[in-house]
Amino acid sequence: MATLELAGVRKSFGAVPVLHGIDLAVADGEMVVIVGASGCGKSTLLRIVAGLETPTGGRVLIDGRDVTPLEPADRDIAMVFQNYALYPHMSVFDNMAYGLKIRRVPRAEIRRRVQETAELLGISALLDRRPRQLSGGQRQRVAMGRAIVREPRLFLFDEPLSNLDAKLRVQMRAEIRRLQRRLGVTSLFVTHDQTEAMTLGDRLVVMHQGRAAQIATPMEVWARPADTYVAGFIGSPAMNFLEARLAAEGRAAALAAGPVLRFADGARPGPEGRRLVLGVRPEHVRAAAAGEDGIPLAVDLAEPLGSETVLHGRLPGGEAFTARLPGAGAPQAGTVLPLLLPAEALHVFDAETGRRLDPLPA
Amino acid sequence: MRAPEGIGPAEGRAAAAARRRRLLDRAWTHGWLVLGVLVFALPIWITLVGSTHDAATIGRGEVPLLPGHHAIGNYATAWAEGGGRFRTTAAAVMLWNSALMALLIAAGKIAISLLSAYAVAFFSFPGRMAFFWMIFLTLMLPVEVRIIPTFQVMVDLALINTMAGLVVPLVASATATLLFRQFFLTIPDEYVEAAKMDGAGPLRFFRDVVVPLSVTNIAALFVILFIYGWNQYLWPLLVVNDSSLETIVVGLSKMIGTGDAQNEWNTIMATAVLAMLPPVAVVVLMQRWFVRGLTETEK
Incomplete structure (x- = not known):
């Protein structure tokens, strides 16, 4: 000892x-x-x-x-x-x-x-x-x-x-x-x-x-x-990474594909337009309900695991994206599924260094 | 195999013919094998038979193929008195000398090459590969090439006519060192590391792990080296002229005269048979280990 x-x-x-x-x-x-x-x-x-x-x-x-x-x-x-x-x-x-x-x-x-x-x-x-x-x-x-x-x-x-x-x-x-x-x-x-x-x-x-x-x-x-490497290494399937830019005075990220996602926990430092990498774990993604405005995922592979289904596909910007949805009744390959990325599940990293960006103290 | 029921006479005949062909095939193969055995066994048989006749029978030029009645007398003479024209050393003494020499050479070669291979394989010291190649290069020089300087060294050390003089120049073996090194390289590094963590020093590790793992290799090499030592001819011939240190291989050749007098072939052959027995015994006794050492890699 x-x-x-x-x-x-x-x-x-x-x-x-x-x-x-x-x-x-x-x-x-x-x-x-x-x-x-x-x-x-x-x-x-x-x-x-x-x-x-x-x-x-x-x-x-x-x-x-x-x-x-x-x-x-x-x-x-x-x-x-x-x-x-x-x-x-x-x-x-x-x-x-x-x-x-x-x-x-x-x-x-x-x-x-x-x-x-x-x-x-x-x-x-x-x-x-x-x-x-x-x-x-x-x-x-x-x-x-x-x-x-x-x-x-x-x-x-x-x-x-x-x-x-x-x-x-x-x-x-x-x-x-x-x-x-x-x-x-x-x-x-x-x-x-x-x-x-x-x-x-x-x-x-x-x-x-x-x-x-x-x-x-x-x-x-x-x-x-702490950084994109750790984020990608720990967790399975691995975390999704999306390119984005800082927007709305640091309180949101604008995805390359268009949608703007607001941060749930406060502003990130840096000038407007600062290059970011947004991380979302596949298990935190939700399928958008009717009436909700989701990001469309073009599914090209569905892996049913019984209790859950892992969907692989591409976002409109062309980025590869993986989602893990509960249940086995998820869509098949070839369909397009609108997804919601919950604000509290977003990880924000600096695109240059790969380091995590924590919110500024309020 | 019997033909199954319900098969017509034609099929039965075909089966019988096939059986005959197989039998013939087998007879042919066995015939060749038996012939091979005979070719190898005949000289030994002639020696064995020759050692049981009196000197005159062989002296007349006969080559008897059936045993005679003089076995006990011939072997007693060879064992206790020696034979041949010069009444050389008794076979008992020569056998002892040969056995001691062969044992010391085999044991010495194994001990020295185990240690030197251990040093070369497990330790990194300056000039390690240089030492390895130096050992390796001695493989290229047979005893005959370095026999004069070696003899000079033995004279200077006053080792002529001693057992040490017989053994020492033959006791280092590049071949065995090389073989052990190759084997040691297959011992996983983890064993070394586990031993380090356990607190075993290099000699402890050598004794507790390396040597036990090498047992089958040691046994195989022992057989080869014992026979190598037993069959030494040139060096014992040079370094020993005291008949009490005569080895049996040299003694045997000295029994055969070159002059015009009769050779006592009966005692010579009895001595030859005696000379064969120890190597045969070693091979038979160590066979199990020997084969394992050559084929098995312990995991």
Whole structure:
């Protein structure tokens, strides 16, 4: 149990910078998920915390102590690897006990701790087996057990669920969350899967091109994305983006297609005509009732999912647009459907920087 | 297969003809295979049979194909006294020398190449690839090419006529180093990283993970290297002239005189049979491991 702090962590491989200075403070017992597309530097960041990579700049502090120069073994960290990295020639018991053996923990205590952990994970019956004789989910548990049994100050997870099938993934996701809560160990979890990130994390670090685009709780990231990248990355189907210009003294946006949408929460700064990007989540869109003045969506693909239907199509300006409407009785491809974009569901971003534009204080 | 009921005599005849053709086919294949076995087995059979006759029978130029009655006497002579014109070293001593030499060479080669391959595969140090290529280049130089300088070094170190002198120059193996390196490169990086997190140092990791994972490879190489060591001829011939250190391969060739006196073919053949047994035993005993080492990649 410990706090973790990253201060201006940078990393370059040769001349190629992959991390541009990451600052992050993880509270004791907190689970922080680092999420991003492949190549965003999230694994590198985790490996720097583990001590498997040396940062080019910045410091890593555990419990306020600078561990940057320390070897991985001296940081008191356990890591769950993507492909589990279980030693194939050792039994499950030996795999779990190996770290303790090296630390010269007495035999009786090793036995006790391994058995307790195995019980916690429901793998007591597998202790004599070899990793090769286990299923994917069981291997995953053993890999977790190997980390837990060490009773480290910090857990690191490097995409541990990506080798499991979809059903098992959901199950293990919940299990990891429960275990982490129960053990209260500070954890960093790396994933490229936004659902995993949303469900597992107390907070998310959304990484983009070596920078932390946003560090916030999952709901905050979803409700108030810091920039267009985060907005597009979190949420499925992805948020719609529409080009617009600031109008009505900052109180509305004029879409390229014509309609003017008023902001519900106040004026945005900037001159009239400032270039904006408006974001609308597909699930916030409504079909216009008779008499309401909607924006027509030319539907070219309808995906009925049972409880809801996802419509893909184009707006009059030619922009691609996705809407998620409740029910299965939605229109078929080829029809034109007038849509309403509710004012309170609009996200406003600056077109130049992609940053979120918050309303001016009233 | 019996013809199913309800099939007319014509179909029955056709089936019978097909069966005959298949049988003939099989006889033909087996005939060739048996012939191949005979070609390989005949010299060994002649040696075996020869070792059971008295010296005179073979001396007359006969090549007996059936065993004689002198087996016990011939083997006893070969084992305890040695044979041939010069009454060379007893086979028991030579077998011991050969076994010790082959074992030391095989074990030494495996130990050294495991360690050097570990260094080359898992560590980055300045000149790593240079070292690797230096080791690799020694593959290009057979023992015969460097035999004179090697002999000079052994003389300077006063290792002539010693077991160490027999073994040491043969104990490094570029081939084994190369094979182990290739195998080590297939060991996932995650194992190394997991071990680092667990706090295992390099030697601990070597002992606990790398060596156990290499067991089948080690076994396969051991078989090859043991036979390689056992069959050494030129180097033992040069470096040893003390008959108590004679190896059996060299001793065997020394038994055969080139002059006009009779060769005692019976004891020579008995010694030859004895010389074959240990390598055969190693292959038979290690076969299971050997095949696994060559074919299986442990995941």
